[in-house]
Amino acid sequence: MSRAEAWLRVPLAEYEAHMEEIGQAAALRKTFRRAYSELHPRRLLILGCTTGRDFELVDPGITTICVGVDLNREYLDAARERLHVLRGTLQLVQGDVLEVLSGCMSLRRAEEMRRCAIRSGLAVVEQRDVALPHGKSFSAARFENAPEA
Numbered sequence: 001m002s003r004a005e006a007w008l009r010v011p012l013a014e015y016e017a018h019m020e021e022i023g024q025a026a027a028l029r030k031t032f033r034r035a036y037s038e039l040h041p042r043r044l045l046i047l048g049c050t051t052g053r054d055f056e057l058v059d060p061g062i063t064t065i066c067v068g069v070d071l072n073r074e075y076l077d078a079a080r081e082r083l084h085v086l087r088g089t090l091q092l093v094q095g096d097v098l099e100v101l102s103g104c105m106s107l108r109r110a111e112e113m114r115r116c117a118i119r120s121g122l123a124v125v126e127q128r129d130v131a132l133p134h135g136k137s138f139s140a141a142r143f144e145n146a147p148e149a
Helices: 003-008 012-021 024-039 053-057 073-082 110-119
Strands: 043-047 065-070 090-094 122-131 137-145
Touching: 012 024, 012 073, 024 053, 053 073, 065 073, 073 090
Parallel strands: 043 065, 065 090
Antiparallel strands: 122 137
């Protein structure tokens, strides 16, 4: 069984209970809340959005486009039901993140992410590394359309 197939076999209730039990849901939500409140993105992409709980923190007055990608259709269906308030700005995509973002998904460091954005016609307005437990981190960035030359 591939890694992707394994994610399709985890029932929604079991996934959410596990994430709550190990404290991962609260940790990720806290990290997302901090990054969102600092960056105030006009556009937002969440990879592996599962049931869309982080989107509940989105202010549609600030963020006009929200895109969530997840492999599991059941999780996306729950997100659609949960996030009716964002219906006009929310797009949920079922797919393997590695396939959806083909060229950019292998990027691991902030500078590589910046180069990918510039090639896509975007300019990095603000970027921060956000620390996670156990010495891990991720880069959060706010992009805008690059000014015309």
